[in-house]
Amino acid sequence: MMRVAAILMLGGLLTPPAWSQTMDHSHMDHRQMNHGAHTAQPAVDPSADPHAGHVMPAAAASMPAAAPPPIPTDHAADALYDPAVMARARAAMIRENGGMTFSQLMVDRAEYRAHKGGDRYHWEGEGWIGGDINRLAIKSEGEGAVDGALHRAELQALYSRAIDPWWNLIAGVRHDIRPQPQRSYAAIGIEGLAPYWFEVEAQAFLSDRGDAHLRIEGSYDQRITQRLILQPAAELNVAAQDVPELGIGAGLSDVELGLRLRYELAREFAPYVGINWERRVGDSARFARAAGEGASTTSLVMGLRFWF
Amino acid sequence: MIDLSLDRRSLFRGAAALTLAGAFPAWARSGTAGLHPAPGILSGEDIALTVGETHFRTGGRSGHAITVNGTLPAPLIRLKQGQMVRLSVTNSLAEDTSIHWHGLIVPFQMDGVPGVSFPGIRPGETFRYEFPVRQAGTYWYHSHSGMQEAMGHYGPIVIDPAAADPVAYDREHVVLLSDWTPVHPHRLLQRLKQMGGYYNMQRQTLSGLLAGKDQSLEERLDWGAMRMDPTDLSDVTGATYSYLVNGHGTPENWTGLFQPGERVRLRIINASAMTNFNVRLPGLPMRVVQCDGQNVRPVDTDEFQIGIAETYDVIVQPTEPRPYGLIAEAIDRSGLVRATLAPRAGMAAPVPPLRPRPLLGMKDMGMAMPAMPGDHGAHGSGAAHAMSGHSMSMRDPSVAPALPLGPGVATLSPMPMDRTADRPTGLEHVAHRVLTYADLRALEPNADTRAPSRTLDIHLTANMERYMWSFDGVKLSDGADPIPFRHGERVRVTLINDTMMPHPIHIHGHFFELVTGEDAAHFPRKHTVNVLPGGKLSFDLTADAIGDWAFHCHMLLHMHAGMMRIVTVRHEEAAA
Numbered sequence: 110m111m112r113v114a115a116i117l118m119l120g121g122l123l124t125p126p127a128w129s130q131t132m133d134h135s136h137m138d139h140r141q142m143n144h145g146a147h148t149a150q151p152a153v154d155p156s157a158d159p160h161a162g163h164v165m166p167a168a169a170a171s172m173p174a175a176a177p178p179p180i181p182t183d184h185a186a187d188a189l190y191d192p193a194v195m196a197r198a199r200a201a202m203i204r205e206n207g208g209m210t211f212s213q214l215m216v217d218r219a220e221y222r223a224h225k226g227g228d229r230y231h232w233e234g235e236g237w238i239g240g241d242i243n244r245l246a247i248k249s250e251g252e253g254a255v256d257g258a259l260h261r262a263e264l265q266a267l268y269s270r271a272i273d274p275w276w277n278l279i280a281g282v283r284h285d286i287r288p289q290p291q292r293s294y295a296a297i298g299i300e301g302l303a304p305y306w307f308e309v310e311a312q313a314f315l316s317d318r319g320d321a322h323l324r325i326e327g328s329y330d331q332r333i334t335q336r337l338i339l340q341p342a343a344e345l346n347v348a349a350q351d352v353p354e355l356g357i358g359a360g361l362s363d364v365e366l367g368l369r370l371r372y373e374l375a376r377e378f379a380p381y382v383g384i385n386w387e388r389r390v391g392d393s394a395r396f397a398r399a400a401g402e403g404a405s406t407t408s409l410v411m412g413l414r415f416w417f
Numbered sequence: 418m419i420d421l422s423l424d425r426r427s428l429f430r431g432a433a434a435l436t437l438a439g440a441f442p443a444w445a446r447s448g449t450a451g452l453h454p455a456p457g458i459l460s461g462e463d464i465a466l467t468v469g470e471t472h473f474r475t476g477g478r479s480g481h482a483i484t485v486n487g488t489l490p491a492p493l494i495r496l497k498q499g500q501m502v503r504l505s506v507t508n509s510l511a512e513d514t515s516i517h518w519h520g521l522i523v524p525f526q527m528d529g530v531p532g533v534s535f536p537g538i539r540p541g542e543t544f545r546y547e548f549p550v551r552q553a554g555t556y557w558y559h560s561h562s563g564m565q566e567a568m569g570h571y572g573p574i575v576i577d578p579a580a581a582d583p584v585a586y587d588r589e590h591v592v593l594l595s596d597w598t599p600v601h602p603h604r605l606l607q608r609l610k611q612m613g614g615y616y617n618m619q620r621q622t623l624s625g626l627l628a629g630k631d632q633s634l635e636e637r638l639d640w641g642a643m644r645m646d647p648t649d650l651s652d653v654t655g656a657t658y659s660y661l662v663n664g665h666g667t668p669e670n671w672t673g674l675f676q677p678g679e680r681v682r683l684r685i686i687n688a689s690a691m692t693n694f695n696v697r698l699p700g701l702p703m704r705v706v707q708c709d710g711q712n713v714r715p716v717d718t719d720e721f722q723i724g725i726a727e728t729y730d731v732i733v734q735p736t737e738p739r740p741y742g743l744i745a746e747a748i749d750r751s752g753l754v755r756a757t758l759a760p761r762a763g764m765a766a767p768v769p770p771l772r773p774r775p776l777l778g779m780k781d782m783g784m785a786m787p788a789m790p791g792d793h794g795a796h797g798s799g800a801a802h803a804m805s806g807h808s809m810s811m812r813d814p815s816v817a818p819a820l821p822l823g824p825g826v827a828t829l830s831p832m833p834m835d836r837t838a839d840r841p842t843g844l845e846h847v848a849h850r851v852l853t854y855a856d857l858r859a860l861e862p863n864a865d866t867r868a869p870s871r872t873l874d875i876h877l878t879a880n881m882e883r884y885m886w887s888f889d890g891v892k893l894s895d896g897a898d899p900i901p902f903r904h905g906e907r908v909r910v911t912l913i914n915d916t917m918m919p920h921p922i923h924i925h926g927h928f929f930e931l932v933t934g935e936d937a938a939h940f941p942r943k944h945t946v947n948v949l950p951g952g953k954l955s956f957d958l959t960a961d962a963i964g965d966w967a968f969h970c971h972m973l974l975h976m977h978a979g980m981m982r983i984v985t986v987r988h989e990e991a992a993a
Contacts, residue, residue, distance in 0.1 A: 172868075172869060172871070172872045172909055173868075173869075173870055173871060174871055174872065175870045175871035175906075176871070177871065177873070177901055178901045178902065178903045178906075178987065178989060179901065180898050180899055180901050180985070181899065181901060181985045181987050184965060185525055185526075185963070185964040185965040185985070186525070186526060186533065186534055186535060186536075186964075186965060189526045189535075190526075190535060190536055191536075194536045195532070195536055197536075198531045198532040198535075198536040198537055199532040199533070200532075201531070201532060202530070202531055202532025202533065203532070203893055203894050204894060205563075205977060206892070206893040206894055206969075206976060206977055206978075206979055206980075206981045207887070207892030207893050207894030207895065207977075207978060207979025207980075207981075208892070208894030208979075209606070209977070211606075211607055211610040211611070212607075213610075213611045241610075241824065241825065241883055241885050241892075242823075242824060271823075271824035271883065272824065273823075273824055274812075274824050274825075274826065274827040274880045274882070274883070275644065275827075275882070302644060302882060304641065304642045304643070304644060305638070305641040305642060305644075306641055306644060331623060332620060332621070332622040332623060333622060333623045333624055334622050334624050335618045335619070335620065335622060339623075376608075376612060376615050416611070
């Protein structure tokens with residue numbers, strides 16, 4: 110350690126670098142900006158190539174390829190400052206340059222759905238906390254009647270891992286509070302940004318009763334102006350089997366299409382209006398009709414998208 | 418008429434800003450006669466600086482600011498080449514601080530990077546920097562702690578040469594450019610991590626397409642297929658930034674005085690956190706005489722792009738007794754700042770309209786292509802087609818076999834070109850002269866013109882959507898190894914920009930010679946170099962400063978996203 114310090118003192122403090130000697134000794138008196146008549150400078154760096162000043166080939170192909178030196182295991186400043194104090198400062202510096210934790214809470218849809226047979230409210234959102242690669246995420250969505258009954262409420266807790274520039278692998282659990290009977294599911298899927306800027310999410314669910322489901326969602330933000338954005342969105346649900354107690358039939362069970370026009374008063378605060386169309390298909394439609402509900406619902410929606 | 422009313426209003430606002438922000442340092446005050454003579458400039462061997470905080474306002478924006486000796490920008494430090502200087506920095510903040518002397522050749526332990534050169538300055542502590550002043554020229558200083566440089570902790574350094582100055586001038590002004598937002602830089606970074614395009618309010622739109630603006634539908638589809646945005650020029654923009662000259666926004670109209678016919682030296686420093694500027698003085702040609710503190714052969718131009726942390730000294734010679742505008746326009750054209758050079762105080766040059774936002778093109782993707790006729794060469798549909806056939810080629814691993822292709826690397830430039838002779842982003846087609854790096858030639862022959870003994874390639878890598886920035890696909894926080902150099906060795910370092918944004922790359926403790934052409938004795942010597950999008954450049958570095966040094970992108974948020982390394986310089990035997 111002492112030796113390193115001595116070298117540092119000698120090399121860093123006492124010996125002016127070659128270029129500064131050049132500055133000191135070779136400054137000519139240029140009162141005017143006339144620099145036509147330069148003479149070659151004496152090489153002052155003792156280690157300089159004797160042929161210094163010759164035209165160097167710029168092509169990398171002719172460049173010699175000496176091996177790089179080994180990576181030092183010491184830290185220069187430890188020779189001059191308390192290594193424990195430096196270690197703390199170094200850890201903080203490394204954390205601050207790439208290792209910070211971020212978070213977001215996004216309520217994508219908090220909306221009022223007006224349609225025949227009783228108006229509803231609907232929400233959909235997610236939050237995450239973590240770094241660039243590994244994150245903890247929660248998702249929630251649900252729907253209820255404005256006059257009181259909660260029809261659907263789902264909560265997911267997920268681990269999210271970036272697997273390439275565009276896609277995250279998400280895995281975790283989902284619990285449905287409504288409809289009853291409540292169900293819990295294992296969840297695995299991917300989400301990300303597909304070519305042409307489509308936001309896509311696909312999740313597979315396996316419930317504690319053994320029933321399997323697949324959900325695929327996609328949306329696209331079409332900027333009409335910098336702040337006015339039209340968002341078409343679609344969702345498909347597929348079930349591997351009938352789940353009569355939840356009104357789900359095997360196969361493609363429902364389709365939802367939406368078109369929402371939002372205005373970003375700020376990026377993180379955007380009211381919107383739109384239409385939403387839901388259609389239960391196949392056995393799901395049959396279950397719905399049996400329960401006295403329509404298989405298809407078209408709603409006018411208005412709501413708020415906000416995040417922080 | 419318009420000018421007069423603007424002027425009166427700006428005077429009022431200027432006065433308001435003064436009362437709110439506290440006094441500007443004398444050199445930065447509007448209406449200054451210049452640096453000779455000016456009170457309040459810090460000189461001599463013992464200089465005391467206190468880092469504090471205040472409230473700052475410009476135009477309609479106000480917020481918390483970090484100050485040095487109570488001012489934003491910080492005081493001008495004026496030194497003499499060859500002197501010793503002791504700078505006592507007292508921290509009156511509630512958090513750590515530091516000062517890095519940008520471009521000064523100092524012993525590494527005086528370089529001011531917490532965790533690299535020293536532990537930092539704790540609240541209430543005073544740290545004494547002490548070093549010999551070996552060089553002359555225009556430099557600057559700023560915090561290297563807690564993103565304070567985005568909040569006002571920056572100031573100019575002028576070092577007078579020991580010998581006669583080869584640059585002749587009658588008067589000089591410091592022109593310190595910066596970007597100011599009341600939003601805390603941690604919040605800026607948080608927003609960009611949440612939404613990469615958060616501050617971009619100039620994206621392509623459907624209404625633009627219908628109006629025939631920007632790319633054609635075909636090109637938009639080609640770019641969309643690659644998830645690339647040709648409007649992604651700057652991360653943080655005029656949507657939140659006010660741009661400042663010496664702490665003055667356009668309304669406050671910083672004014673530097675001149676007498677007609679005088680040669681006025683402008684020492685222009687880009688102290689921004691996130692803004693590269695295009696600088697021009699309409700109607701007034703500039704003669705560039707220095708870059709990064711190093712004298713260059715005088716070269717005449719009408720506009721230049723100044724990367725963050727670069728400095729340019731120019732001579733202008735206004736002959737008429739009228740105000741001349743000094744315009745620094747953000748490269749994405751989301752805003753500008755106008756300052757005025759005038760024969761007397763109270764005059765205001767007109768504020769030119771913002772020029773149209775440029776679009777990135779094929780070259781900015783690292784796709785070399787032959788020049789195409791007309792303006793559309795940069796994003797011609799023919800070229801876009803050639804590319805859409807192999808969209809995989811934007812991330813071809815064989816381009817950089819050693820580079821880990823993780824989520825942080827969205828693209829690799831397939832055919833990066835040396836762009837040092839290219840006009841910088843957005844200035845490709847302006848009708849007047851534009852400076853390129855290839856125009857810069859060292860005034861004095863370089864001391865070290867040895868051929869490099871080895872080469873080192875460093876890729877500048879990113880994923881804009883996730884707002885990840887790195888060197889070689891690895892963030893500093895990923896446990897990146899230091900970049901080792903032998904003391905005294907000369908290495909040709911090639912920076913390959915795999916992103917579509919220019920990156921001002923800075924190495925501490927060293928100058929390097931930028932490889933432009935064949936005349937190694939006159940390669941321009943720099944401390945910071947702006948690597949154009951999709952391009953590459955090389956510099957020759959003599960590792961002559963023992964110690965550990967920071968090496969990073971000077972886009973503050975890129976550095977804090979991980980685009981940084983430690984460079985070590987050791988004697989060969991000591992490193993073993």
